[in-house]
Amino acid sequence: MNLVSFSIKTKGIHNFTRRLTTVFSRFGFSERRTQRALYTVIESLKPYQAMPTFFIPAVVLERHARLLAEIADHRAEVGIHGYVHNDYRTLSHSEQYKQTEKAISVFEEKHIPYRGFRNPYLGWTEASLEVFAGLGFTYDSNDAVIHDVIDLNQLSPLLLSGYEKSLELFQAIDCNSYTLRPYFAGEIVRIPTSIPDDEMLFDRLRFPDKEIGRIWSSIMQRVYELGGIYVLNLHPERAILCKHSLNDLLSFTLDQALPIWVTSLGDVAQWWKERSQFRLNFEPLTANRWQVEAICTSRSTLLARHVAIEDQPTTKWHGADFQVLSQRFIVSAQQCPCLGVSIQTSQDVEKFLLEQGYPFVRCSDQDAHNYTYFLDRPEGLGTTRKEQIQRKSALLNELEELETPLIYYGCWPKGYRAALSITGDIDSITIQDFFRRIIEV
Numbered sequence: 001m002n003l004v005s006f007s008i009k010t011k012g013i014h015n016f017t018r019r020l021t022t023v024f025s026r027f028g029f030s031e032r033r034t035q036r037a038l039y040t041v042i043e044s045l046k047p048y049q050a051m052p053t054f055f056i057p058a059v060v061l062e063r064h065a066r067l068l069a070e071i072a073d074h075r076a077e078v079g080i081h082g083y084v085h086n087d088y089r090t091l092s093h094s095e096q097y098k099q100t101e102k103a104i105s106v107f108e109e110k111h112i113p114y115r116g117f118r119n120p121y122l123g124w125t126e127a128s129l130e131v132f133a134g135l136g137f138t139y140d141s142n143d144a145v146i147h148d149v150i151d152l153n154q155l156s157p158l159l160l161s162g163y164e165k166s167l168e169l170f171q172a173i174d175c176n177s178y179t180l181r182p183y184f185a186g187e188i189v190r191i192p193t194s195i196p197d198d199e200m201l202f203d204r205l206r207f208p209d210k211e212i213g214r215i216w217s218s219i220m221q222r223v224y225e226l227g228g229i230y231v232l233n234l235h236p237e238r239a240i241l242c243k244h245s246l247n248d249l250l251s252f253t254l255d256q257a258l259p260i261w262v263t264s265l266g267d268v269a270q271w272w273k274e275r276s277q278f279r280l281n282f283e284p285l286t287a288n289r290w291q292v293e294a295i296c297t298s299r300s301t302l303l304a305r306h307v308a309i310e311d312q313p314t315t316k317w318h319g320a321d322f323q324v325l326s327q328r329f330i331v332s333a334q335q336c337p338c339l340g341v342s343i344q345t346s347q348d349v350e351k352f353l354l355e356q357g358y359p360f361v362r363c364s365d366q367d368a369h370n371y372t373y374f375l376d377r378p379e380g381l382g383t384t385r386k387e388q389i390q391r392k393s394a395l396l397n398e399l400e401e402l403e404t405p406l407i408y409y410g411c412w413p414k415g416y417r418a419a420l421s422i423t424g425d426i427d428s429i430t431i432q433d434f435f436r437r438i439i440e441v
């Protein structure tokens with residue numbers, strides 16, 4: 001399927017004609033306009049000591065290598081957005097592999113470092129994950145979490161149908177504490193991305209700049225409550241048009257009680273790998289006292305609730321949680337402040353708890369009362385993607401709501417409550433690029 005038929009299918013003929021007129025106002029025949037847009041995002045993030053993450057198809061990179069080399073040099077992270085701008089769902093495993101390999105060779109030839117992949121149209125498949133792992137990527141950012149911020153009743157039937165087409169195209173999943181976190185699929189760190197994106201809000205639903213800033217801030221608010229990551233996709237072609245919205249969102253992060261980590265996706269992936277090695281050991285002392293040893297790096301966020309830390313400083317965190325500012329401390333509590341997991345509980349539960357930062361001990365039903373909470377899940381966390389998302393979301397929710405003694409690792413480094421990454425897919429840089437997409441697919 002080429003760009004024209006794809007656009008008509010997903011946007012409708014009416015929107016497609018409208019799209020053509022916007023192209024001429026947003027792109028030029030030279031790189032200048034896009035360059036200005038890229039720097040607009042880069043400059044907006046500077047006060048937050050953060051970099052944006054841009055994804056670009058290799059053929060577009062090849063035509064504009066100097067511009068990309070210039071921003072990839074300490075100004076932005078650059079990831080791969082396909083060899084051409086096509087939907088991997090229409091490709092076989094081996095075609096996906098060949099195209100990704102070809103994209104890598106362009107990035108290497110142009111000396112642009114990369115760590116992540118985002119599929120055009122967020123069109124990933126299980127085969128894509130194998131391809132990414134096989135070719136040494138650290139992360140992908142394709143899982144589309146839908147935030148319920150649009151009052152659908154207000155939309156005209158035409159806009160509503162366009163909106164629904166986008167959700168289907170992006171294989172959207174619901175928003176909760178679990179889906180808003182990165183997770184491992186084998187070696188690949190999967191970082192969710194959020195929708196509606198700028199294209200849906202600005203072009204399809206035609207919200208004004210100011211209103212978009214309000215919507216993005218309300219998404220950030222929700223992500224903060226849930227302690228996840230907000231990955232905003234702001235295509236550079238709309239970066240100048242949405243400049244105020246972006247600044248509103250960024251300044252909103254400063255208004256929260258706890259800090260929000262504004263950072264690039266590559267840093268998030270690196271952090272998630274670092275955090276996956278963290279462990280907690282509990283050694284019983286006298287009755288109802290434990291020596292806790294945290295095996296982690298100095299960036300870890302070590303949290304405690306419903307316990308007394310005897311010998312080390314703590315600081316108030318979110319809800320009932322305190323942050324413990326030491327990696328070795330004595331705790332007093334009614335039970336050992338970690339989970340008990342039954343012998344017959346399936347192995348995937350153990351893996352899940354480790355990834356989510358919850359310490360546990362395998363124990364028999366008779367010993368269950370020694371631990372703060374007992375999990376018996378022989379059925380495991382499901383086989384299909386849908387089942388896994390449901391069960392993992394439910395289990396995480398259950399653990400987050402525990403009102404019993406608990407020591408565990410927070411999601412983000414250094415006491416941050418949530419994370420925000422500003423990303424943007426550079427689908428085209430010039431008008432020529434835009435029209436070449438028609439034949440390049």
Ligand SMILES: [Zn+2]
Nearest residue numbers: 120121425427
């Ligand atoms: Zn794209």
